[in-house]
Amino acid sequence: MQGKKTRWLTYAMALVFSLSMVSAGVAADKEIRIGAVYPLTGNLASTGLDCLHGAELAVDIINGKYPDLSLPLAKTAGLPNLGGAKIKLITADTKGEPRNGQAEAERLVTQEKVVGMIGAYQSAVTKTASQATERLRIPYVCSDSSSPTLTERGLKYFFRVSPHDAGFARDQLQFLKDIEKARGVKIRTIAVLYENTEFGSNVGKQVLALAPEYGFKVVADISYTANATDVTSEVGRLIRANPDVLMHASYITDAILFTKTFKEMGFHPKGLLTFAGYIEPGYLPAVKADANGIIVRSTFALDLAKSKPLVAKVNALFKKKYGIDMSENAARSFGAPFVIADAINRAKTTEAEAVVKALLATNIPGSELIYPWKGIQFDPKSHQNVYARGILVQIQNQKYVTVWPFESAAAKVIWPFPAWAGRK
Template sequence: MRRTFVKAIIGASIAMAFHATASAQTQEVRIGVIYPLTGPSASVGGELKNALEMAADIINNGAKVRDLPFAAGGGLPGLKGAKIKLVFADHQGNPQVGATEAERLITQEKVVAIVGSYNSAVTLTASQMAERYKIPFLNPESSSASLTQRGFKYFFRTTPHDDLFVHNAFDFLKELQEKKGVKIGPIATFNENGLWGTETTKLQAKLAPEKGYTLAKQILYPAKTTQLTSEVQTLKAANPSLVMQSSYTPDAILSMKTYKELGFSPDMILANNAGFTDTEFIKTLGKDAEYVITREVWALDLANRNPLIKEVNELFNSRYKINFTGNSSRTFTGLMVMADAINRAKSTEPEAIRKALTETNITADHLIMPWKGVKFDENGQNVLGRGILVQIVDGKYNTVWPFNMASREVTWPMPKWDQRKSQ
């Protein structure tokens, strides 16, 4: 009897410990997030971290924001109020570090899903690791078109990709000529030589002649470079009317300083987001950032069409004293989409989360993005996203295209550098 009693006590203790562990697990949903928290892109990485933390806080504790999913707080109702726990990893802008950190998050931190990673080259390697371990990977910002052309089952991307964005740029130029009477001369491309920049270059090289434009020069410069003098001199010698540029924050700022220093002043710089929409771009350059046009996915002036944009941005600004950007707004949205899938899955099993992601159908009225919604195709690409173009005027990003959504007219051409001194 004594032996039986001891066995019963031990068995009960083990069961209690098991149930306590299971209960603890259901109270916390561990999501890995991989971003550049140090290195050249640390400034934008910090903003993305803020966006993620605010999204998690809204889910866990609530916020007075109408129409936003989970704004009531209290965790995920589908998991009996389980709270989101973000587990951060720093990829430093290095693809190999991104892959290593993804594996660490999966094998050591036991995350049930991953969100990341801003830099397309890092998203490529980190998501390969997630696919190997069959862990859902949601990418809110990376735009290299090939990321959703790999046949992966566990990879999902909410942002539109560069194929759409580059087409948007040429659609804008066509409408600018037809509706505004602007003449577009020779085009040059000036892109970083990573995955994102090289893929964008190929798309631009293909579309420019198809759309009837002369491609005067294509320049790929070293990513993370500390000087662009020779490249800008080559660009200036080609004398393009328009420069299409893809740069991360440090080189976006460096290029503008070099343009001014060498007196290179095309009619327009049409940028491909990233560094040109980082808060540091205008903060560092001041008036020298003026008139650049960049593709975007979000703009504060669209709040007159969607009040949710204003409400969520005010919450972000009250916490961090900065406004959302196209980068941080997408990251915020990405975590919300992942939380929606986990909530509907009513499970932290990766396969259940993957299945729920394939069934995602979020409508426009529940997003802070100017999209038609979020719905993934068989490749994991959101088919309801779209892009806009904004122009920096008076230190703000103003929507200028599509023209029916514009908050102001396009200023074209950009004033020459020596014409800005009195401004």
């Protein structure tokens, strides 16, 4: 009796096992597994989710048929050169920490068998995650981390689509020069304030190095921890330095806290130029009118739709799926899946060396992008997109509007920074 039961169990298990093998085999043919590492819990959970939404929408567009979208692989279902194979995103949570970025990237490659990687938003996490993929020889396409050092490491499997902070810092300083000319004002001093991980410190470094070149004097150089409970001492230092312009590189919690503290302590420079935190979707609802007048670096704005109808179409799809407008983060993360899918499609295989070769030959024209760029082509050495550039948006009436470069501006820049009192 006992023996019979055991035998049956063995048969059943063998059956289940072989079936699962078959289904895995089928899946491997039809499905291209791409890893996506993002901070889905922890301080940056709302940001990470927003980025992931952008990437998910891109995958939807690649996998489905969207004949009216001029995006790569939109018109066909899946990847035509691989028999219509579909992209499947395998997500992993970094909790916003570099060590998890590395561990999760390794797990995705070794256990989930992903053939490519995207993410991780925070530069410090992208750094460790891409070291793991480099060792495991898996292509990594990043469109959401901005630290310049990421593409200065000479990695073979790492590519970046989006602009980096050296470029962004130049944009902001050039903007100040342009404002001086356009408004007949003189800007002498700037203060630089930045959170002290990979991202912020590099922005700080860039601004410190570039400011003299543009004729500005840096009167305060302040770094801080992004998860601080109170930033009154930082703002006290800014007040003491009394700069004409503040340049601030932050994540979201600190952006909210600083905005409140600026207002409370009456810190009021002529211009507030910022990076990252101030453009996350959680920022505006939290501070409302206190954000008006703040200028943020960006790669995307909804008002680009005026010159690029594609932006409005993509935003409509995004809004339908997630109920909110596409943010800059979602828009940036939206880019990477197209680039990696396009390369795999041209390589006709998921084999890493061939995909890297195809990535190096990437040539996506600007008309197939939601960004205001000439296109995507990677520098053969650094693997940075040579056409990536930034725009500046300003918060006006609690909306992000493009204000620079002046020729593609949707509205006139408000300068100087409006008074704190009487905001509605």
